[in-house]
Amino acid sequence: MSPGLYKASGAGRTYTVPLIMQTLNSSDTATVRRIVAELKGRPGPLLEVLHAVQAALGYVPEGAVPLVAEGLNLSRAEVHGVVTFYHYFRTHRPGAHTVSLCQAEACQSRGAEALALHARKKLGVDFHGTTADGRFTLEPIYCLGNCACSPAALIDGELHGRVTPERFDALIAEQGKRP
């Protein structure tokens, strides 16, 4: 059997399935290996590693999981379990800009729901979606600690308060001009 494939059986049949569903290109592989090598000596390093991978690649690709697992002497299931437990880690490449809208109570009291509706319509995507042109990813977020200036949004790490639908449009237009 060729490398990367293994046999599984079920319902009376035997399947040959790829072991690694998705492989990384050589540059991303090198990046992940470097991050793991750098951080693996630290106590409880997995979250640190995943943060570094996401910071470098923009997401935690499925193909990074076996590399991280191997490097940290964990099972792939353990790494996958951690990646999927935390909302912050994403397994798909995001748009050029990430727009997170707070959906928690304090923002709800100042119109977060209407703003979310407006944002979905404006960008033409639902929460967790990326626009067709790859420019924007829309995410819900639960509290940005800006509860006295609600509703709040986080755009590429920049916090914005008292975001009206008009202000949202202006912010999107401004981001649209950036690469």
Added chain:
Amino acid sequence: MSVRVYVPGDAAATSIGANEVARAIVQEAARRNTALELVRNGSRGACWLEPLVEVTTAAGRIAYGPVTAADVPGLFAADFLKGGRHALSLGPTDAIAWLAGQQRLTFERVGIVDPASLTDYVKHGGYQGLARSLAMTGAQVVQAITASGLRGRGGAAFPTGIKWKTVLEQNTPQKYVTCNADEGDSGTFSDRMLMEGDPFTLIEGMTIAGLAVGATQGYIYLRAEYPHAHRALKTAIAAAYQGRYLGADVAGSGRGFDLEVRLGAGAYICGEETSMLESLEGKRGEVRVRPPLPAIKGLFGQPTIVNNVVTLATVPWILAHGAEAYANFGTGKSRGTLPIQLAGNVKRGGLVERAFGLTLKELLYDYGGGSASGRPIRAVQIGGPLGAYVPPSQFDTVVDYEALSAIGALLGHGGIVVFDDTVDMARMARYAMEFCAIESCGKCTPCRIGSTRGMEVIDRILAGTDGERNVKLLEELCDTMVQGSLCGLGGMAPFPVQSALKYFREDFRTRTRQ
């Protein structure tokens, strides 16, 4: 000497234009060939006046606000660098009534110092608590914290001294001090404001704790949603190492304490202490069964202090001024002060640090000025998404642990979210269940399944399907979750639902008839 101008670098202030104001001030000063020193301080906490610009004059700090970038040329024209009159003049900052009446102990330096400067911190009384503690035994430090009456400000209100004592008594070579900075409750931002505005206070508090109980390593578990606080902490920790307040020889004591920040990854449950420890170990943030308590078997199986940011940041004040001075503030078993956060639909939102003992009414109307929308306040939620909704009929309640508990509410981390009369309480109840379903760690059934069932039952009530029967079912489900959940998430998520059913039943009934 050039004039010192303060423009907050606090996340809330920058979210409404403080960076643009700072840029405009620098540009206008350059254009006018005027020298000034710009300091990006923390926020004074009056979010409704942000961006609040301050200038140092012979008469003290003079405030202007809320300032927009467009106001800046006008401020220069009015000679604001000398405290000149302008439409946005607020007079001396310390005399602004909203701030003047506060009792700032934990937040005594927030908004005042340059959060990036160790020198400024020391100049404003920083590290006096550590100096005092170095002259005491670990047991004496723990005793001082016990005597101060300080209770966990994260929400559980457990006496801090008792926790420390347990860790102190463990005979193991490796112990830890961990700071829970996973401030996920909606309506709370005191941790964030403190870490951004006076990070050295937290570092000092953790250092005192570590040296007192014999822990050599500290971790701050910070939520990923706080990039500004992350930067502020990293800068301050580096400066503290540089100044030898961290590392192998803390302040010449010959004893070591190391500290680092670890980032969470967007899981609300990691604010629960055992889940936070799992996460710090690099695992899924699943709740641990207690006992053993973290104080006995915590991080990596070792005795561990787990305290909230505000709790640890209060420690330096207590050590510097004495346990008795702290215990002199407050009422009943709630000693000291509480940084209360006024949030949501409130006219004058922000942080109010006062001794325990104010009523909700005083906070909401005297400080808060009523709702931002100008409509009547219909409900407030206290203590985050797991806190009860409180109706106006109970606004005479004193904001302390015992009084709120007596009316079936909880103080939590001290956040108060205001809603006006347009709020739909059945929807808010549904949201409580939805939030629990999104954030449940999945370890126990009442929380994992109960929250989803709760959402479905409320949906049926709202759709008018068998309303009365489903309301009864919802009440029973809430009871099961409260009694049967492993931790506070599933165990308290029903509180907002139950309070909405109790005080705002009409919102459920209206829909039932439709």
